[in-house]
Amino acid sequence: MQPAPSHLVPSRLAKRARYDAETIHPILDEALFCTISFCSENRPFSIPTSFVRHEDKIYIHGSVGSHFIREIEKGVPVCITVMLMDSLVVAKSAFSHSVNYRSVIIISNAEKVEDRELKTASFEWLTNKIVPDSWDYLRPIKESEIRKTAVLAFSLEEASAKTRSGMPKDEPEDQILPIWSGLIPLNNSRMPAIADESSENIPLPKHLR
Template sequence: MNNPEVSFETTSRTQIKRLPQRGDYDRETVYQILDEGLICQVGFVSEGQPFVIPTAYGRIDDRLYIHGSPASRMLRTLQKGIEVCVTVTLLDGLVLARSAFHHSMNYRSVVIFGTATLVETAEGKLLALEAFTEHIIRDRWSEVRPPTPQELAGTLVLSLPIQEASAKVRTGAPKDDEADYALPVWAGELPLKLVAGNAIADPQLSSDIPLPDYVQNYSRSCT
């Protein structure tokens, strides 16, 4: 049985059935993928209809936070305590095989199941909003104006416990059929990664404000 301090216990929903050797239930692996990603896909059912909505998120310890306008159908639905499925995927490369059938991608992904709850206190909202900001770009929160009471009142924040979760990871070269290795076709990996371009200052920015180091040296890698 998995050590709950180190790994997530597998459930009927999180156990990897297709290519189970790619499954990873290690807590550190799951959190590293979440911390490197930027967008999650939130899946839920509302009035009998399935929805999958992309949104930003933040993590504090073993909880994932999402936020938005109180008018958001997704947030209004989730605060009712319905089951939700959240996924995050990082694309690390294209895998080019000798046959069309065995082309693939190298990736790291996480799936979380659970029930989100409403964050009701102003203190809790502030902590979550700081997590969102720091998740996007570290060291930013200490420099910007914090939310006003009116802005906090106009923001709905939901908390999802990270208790039922798993990761799935593919790395390495293509897996060709033995007979295809002799084909005169190039095969291998084409690595991909998210990189930042040159920062573009706001036209209304004062010329005496320098570019922060955390912008100049921005990276999504958590390794």
């Protein structure tokens, strides 16, 4: 395995970093949103957006008129971040509090997707990620909608994951204190669907149950 590029090696707790697809891909597949950061005209920008991974790239969609899309499709360097929080780590001192998490950082440049079949496929991938099994249920996408939407791909060649798991790591002298410590699990789950007025008399489809 090639050594990780220096800009992907964390300055703290580097032992938590991983650079293999077996670690990185599942985090990207679970996360629904990422944040894309870049510089334009000497100003920093950081934009949250939905994304989908397919093989060794991630894809995002946006309006062809979006300033954000128009800027990064020029190929400027971007930093893409994803974070999943699993639990709050409550220690016996505020200094030792932490978070159990899984995160990914990607350094890449946008590749504009022009191929119509790949663009359409990326719409399907993202739609089914956000609402599983919904693509075939929905009204088919229109040609005009494809034209109005830009699709950008980003290589995962320069990507790293960093994670934390486990209980608090209190200082030895703190471990004997009569103060509770442990984990507070976090759960970001999908709740039951709520129909709008036009769908009140339409049975809830199987993929939404």
